[in-house]
Amino acid sequence: MIHKRIQELLLEDRDKLFIDAEKVAILQEDHTLEHAMLVLTNVRYSLIPVLNKENKIVGLVSLAMILHKITGVEQIHMNQLGKYKVRDVMRTEFPIIHQDTQVEDVLNELVDESFICIGNDEDEFVGIVTRKELLKRINFMVHELTREYDFVEKENSK
């Protein structure tokens, strides 16, 4: 019963927990690195999702990945920014969560990622869930549970 209440508290008001696709800064895989650098610098997020023409999530890209591509032994070749596309540098191994993903799995993924992309059944991009929002929820959940329940220490817990 308490397990069900935990799920309820974590997922209550889902709209507030998830950031909708239209509010998320994204890049297309065929954008040039020059465009990508401009977008990342302007939005000030370190990592953002990459979509293809069918609106499917195909990667994640950061300024560091872009700079790594154009950095030589002694200098950064800014003139090469127009030569490469986002798909040439993006990270392609990343988790995607779906409507039916268990809360435990989302929590596990958020140990290593500061946000996770949410896809529909066709993996089309519908939004993100951030570690920050989920931590706020966990804080709220702990407060609610201690308000609603009396916790009794088990005899053999030590």
Ligand code: AMP
């Ligand atoms: P925050 O929870 O705001 O610290 O965000 C954590 C990470 O999620 C950021 O560093 C970004 O990589 C990503 N992120 C959060 N909000 C957005 C957004 N609106 N657009 C793109 N990426 C975002």
